[in-house]
């Protein structure tokens with residue numbers, strides 16, 4: 001059974017912690033993040049982008065997420081990240097996703113509200129949660145444009161008009177690998193949090209220092225998305241493992257061996273992210289505080 005993460009997220013916001021939301025790509029990345037969450041005693045929030053759904057298939061993703069919940073006996077939610085198509089939202093809800101993001105951030109406000117409301121109605125039929133986005137979280141390859149940051153009063157209007165369960169905000173983070181040190185607009189985040197009681201979502205969590213992540217969480221962020229920081233070590237370790245196989249005989253080409261190493265790399269990163277987001281200050285080990 002997969003859970004709707006809405007209540008967990010509201011509770012997390014009240015408690016000053018957040019769920020690390022992990023973008024997964026295949027069985028091994030899913031297993032890596034699941035082991036990390038379970039071993040830390042944290043619920044698991046898995047997410048798949050539209051490109052991942054296209055690659056892996058909504059039904060496979062839902063089945064693998066259910067298998068993680070059964071294996072580890074922890075609450076697991078499966079979220080569709082950055083959907084812009086109603087058809088994809090419908091397909092994922094039907095497959096068993098328990099949460100969906102509708103990304104209308106590039107649309108005019110009224111259209112973003114109308115489309116997000118439509119998705120809220122679609123999700124309600126499945127008992128699933130909805131994330132909306134206001135302001136634009138861009139790509140880390142471009143300089144963040146504060147013109148596209150979330151306006152606190154508009155955020156309130158959006159949250160009230162749509163009744164989303166979580167709201168993605170643009171406050172200086174971006175998707176991909178940051179060129180320099182990212183600067184978060186904490187004053188704006190605090191203002192948004194004053195206007196909006198809905199759990200806030202920070203996209204582009206990869207590469208943001210732990211201290212900044214924690215500060216964002218203390219200001220109302222209850223979900224922090226991590227994708228890039230998982231797929232880079234997964235791929236790097238895989239490349240190293242495969243390079244080592246170079247001149248060995250093909251009989252030794254064993255996916256169970258090289259995939260295991262890549263999966264461990266994902267688990268290691270995810271463990272640090274869970275400690276950063278979910279585990280409350282008093283429980284954090286000195287190791288993580290020094291990262």
Ligand SMILES: [Zn+2]
Pocket residue numbers: 082137175203204225
């Ligand atoms: Zn995102």
